[in-house]
Amino acid sequence: MDLDKSYFEAMEAKIPKGKVRTRFAPSPTGYMHVGNLRTALYTWLIARHAGGTFILRIEDTDQSRQVEGATEVIYRTLAECRLDHDEGPDLGGPVAPYIQSQRRDTYGKYAHLLVEKGHAYYCFCEKTESEEDSGQFGRADDPCRDLDPAAARARVEAGEPYVVRQRIPKEGTTTFHDAIFGDITVENSTLDDQVLLKRDGLPTYNFANVIDDHLMGITHVVRGSEYLSSAPKYDLLYQAFGWEVPTYVHCSPVMRDAQNKMSKRHGDPSYEDLRDQGYLTEAILNYVALLGWSPRGELAEREVFSLEDLAQAFDLGGMSKSPAIFDIDKLTHFNALYLRAMSPEDFARAAEPYIRQAVKNPAIDAAQVTALLQARCEKLTEIPEKVDFFEALPDYGVELFTNKKSKTDPEVSKAMLQAAIPMLESLGEWSQDSIHDGLVALAESLGVKNATLMWPVRIAAAGKAVTPGGAVEICRILGREETLRRIRLGLDKLA
Numbered sequence: 001m002d003l004d005k006s007y008f009e010a011m012e013a014k015i016p017k018g019k020v021r022t023r024f025a026p027s028p029t030g031y032m033h034v035g036n037l038r039t040a041l042y043t044w045l046i047a048r049h050a051g052g053t054f055i056l057r058i059e060d061t062d063q064s065r066q067v068e069g070a071t072e073v074i075y076r077t078l079a080e081c082r083l084d085h086d087e088g089p090d091l092g093g094p095v096a097p098y099i100q101s102q103r104r105d106t107y108g109k110y111a112h113l114l115v116e117k118g119h120a121y122y123c124f125c126e127k128t129e130s131e132e133d134s135g136q137f138g139r140a141d142d143p144c145r146d147l148d149p150a151a152a153r154a155r156v157e158a159g160e161p162y163v164v165r166q167r168i169p170k171e172g173t174t175t176f177h178d179a180i181f182g183d184i185t186v187e188n189s190t191l192d193d194q195v196l197l198k199r200d201g202l203p204t205y206n207f208a209n210v211i212d213d214h215l216m217g218i219t220h221v222v223r224g225s226e227y228l229s230s231a232p233k234y235d236l237l238y239q240a241f242g243w244e245v246p247t248y249v250h251c252s253p254v255m256r257d258a259q260n261k262m263s264k265r266h267g268d269p270s271y272e273d274l275r276d277q278g279y280l281t282e283a284i285l286n287y288v289a290l291l292g293w294s295p296r297g298e299l300a301e302r303e304v305f306s307l308e309d310l311a312q313a314f315d316l317g318g319m320s321k322s323p324a325i326f327d328i329d330k331l332t333h334f335n336a337l338y339l340r341a342m343s344p345e346d347f348a349r350a351a352e353p354y355i356r357q358a359v360k361n362p363a364i365d366a367a368q369v370t371a372l373l374q375a376r377c378e379k380l381t382e383i384p385e386k387v388d389f390f391e392a393l394p395d396y397g398v399e400l401f402t403n404k405k406s407k408t409d410p411e412v413s414k415a416m417l418q419a420a421i422p423m424l425e426s427l428g429e430w431s432q433d434s435i436h437d438g439l440v441a442l443a444e445s446l447g448v449k450n451a452t453l454m455w456p457v458r459i460a461a462a463g464k465a466v467t468p469g470g471a472v473e474i475c476r477i478l479g480r481e482e483t484l485r486r487i488r489l490g491l492d493k494l495a
Contacts, residue, residue: 003113011106016094016217020052023218024078024085025059025209028070032077032271034262034326035224035254038288041310042251043222044083045289048311055216056088058099059209061202077271080281082307095216100208107203110211110241111164111196119240120196121145122152122162145193164197166207166233174232178248179316181225186232194233206230210237218246225250249316254291255323262326274331278354278381282306283335289314291324304337336378347374354383359391368477372469389462390477393486396463398493406455407448413456414494417487419446420457424487430480436472460490 024040026032047054056078058071078085087093097103114120123144144152145167156162168191175185196207203211213221228250238245253261262268269277274284286305295302295313305313339347348370355366355373369387377383388394401413408416423442427434443453458471461483467474475483 003109003116007109008113011215014095015215016053020047020050020219021055021217022047022052022220022222023055023057023213023216024083025057025212026074027059028074029067031067031070032073033268034271034274034288034291035251037077037081037271037284038254038291039222039224039251040078040083041081041285041289042249042293042314043220045311045314046220046222046249046316047086049314052219053086054084055093055218056085056090056098057212057216058089059205061100061205061208073272080275081271081285100212101202103208103212104201104203106215107197107208107211108201111203111207114166114196114237114240115149115164117240119167119236120164121147121149121167121193122156123165123193123195124152124155124160124162142193161199163195163199165193166196166237168193168233168236174235176231176235176245176248178228178231178250179220180250180252180319180321181228184228184231188232191233191236206233207237210234213246214238214241214243220247220249222249222251225252249319251292251319252321252323255325257325268326276381278379278383279331279335280338280350280380283331283338286310286338287331287334291326292320293318294320304334332378339377339380340375342374344371344374350380351377351383354380355387358384358388361391363479364390364477368473369468372473372477376468386468389464389467393489394463396459400459400463400465401456401490401494403455406451408452408455410494412452413459414491416446416448416453416456417460417491417494420453421484421487421491424475424480424484427480430476432472432476435475439472456490457487460487 022043024043026036026040044054046052056074058074075090085091087095087098089098092098111120115122121144123142125142125144142165144165169188172188173185174188174191175183177183194206195204197203209221212218231248231250235245256262256266256268260266271284275281285307286303289305289310290303293314294300295305296315296318299313342350348367351370351373352366355369359366359369369390373383373386377386398410402409419442420439423438424435427438439453439457440450443450446453454471458467458474459465461471461474461478463486469477478486
């Protein structure tokens, strides 16, 4: 099996050099979980911090796990999060193609080159597909490792099915370096002869990654710490080819609690789930950035970062070895900070669809409602429940009219509403100031505190103990006719 050496020379010549190059390489399985999003973010931040190149690569060699529409989920998530890539399947680039299944011939050539170099061998043993993927078999019992190379080559050329396995040294140790965990040394005897090329001609994940990362000039490889155990085998592949090893960045897992990793199987949220639950993309990214990384120096106490701030502040020295626990309450805290920091116009645009889920009446001005919500909202999905009373007065009990702090009970509330009706009827214009001034003047004339009058008016107008905005704002938005109708219904309850 003669190999064309000029092919490999041409591939080497195409590799971009001289700057940081990182890649996000998801599988199209239809789900961007929080750990995946964090990997994409860290990979993007490393590139942007160094003025380097960020690459999107789609890893679809495991055809059985693919989900229709999953690639669109990847593109949509990166676009929403503003994690823009410089090279990828949609943009092209100097080392295209960027979809692994379109690079099939490349992996075969490099697998055969590795056999020629003596660092891999053809294996003809009948094994299950799961064994081929994992390489978990008794290495000493595999007769193919010691086959005469010429005899093995003849069987391949005769069309006999085979896989290509990595030839791991039986003795000695392998040491690799990780930017977070430092130097790690393993005994070669603990490593298996993993499958590099499967019977269908497609590479395993572990082989395709090494080939693609080298040929794409990747300088920093960001992945989960579950891949630490595979790193020695990656290192041995780089050494076998005579290639420079990239900087490994193995991120500690994102956990649901102290014992369990987050996972789709356990119902833990994806990025899209969090968006659907009313969290802002900016808040999600800010929180996810701090799951395993913390700013240093003068920024050490800071917790709110824009994407641009993160790109400037991010450095690998701030990465943690400890697992990060995903705390939904902490994310909610971040989300509230971001909602309150929005301009009123931006908040109104974000909030209006949620208001209209509950308030269909076009006479209710959504812009006036949003002004009440911004300081009182932690998630956009809370909005419908907060404002549904504008659409229809809920059924409520007279016990709501009793409030110790406002010094009201049903009898006091009845007197307050009886006095409020003629005053509100007589107002010349229905505005924030006129309603406010009228109610304050009425309270003074009745010899009661403002709260003693405002509480029953608000309860009658809203039918809820807790509302965004007080009596004045609610009455203004409802309008004179609806406000008076509701106050009269409140009087009927009290009677």
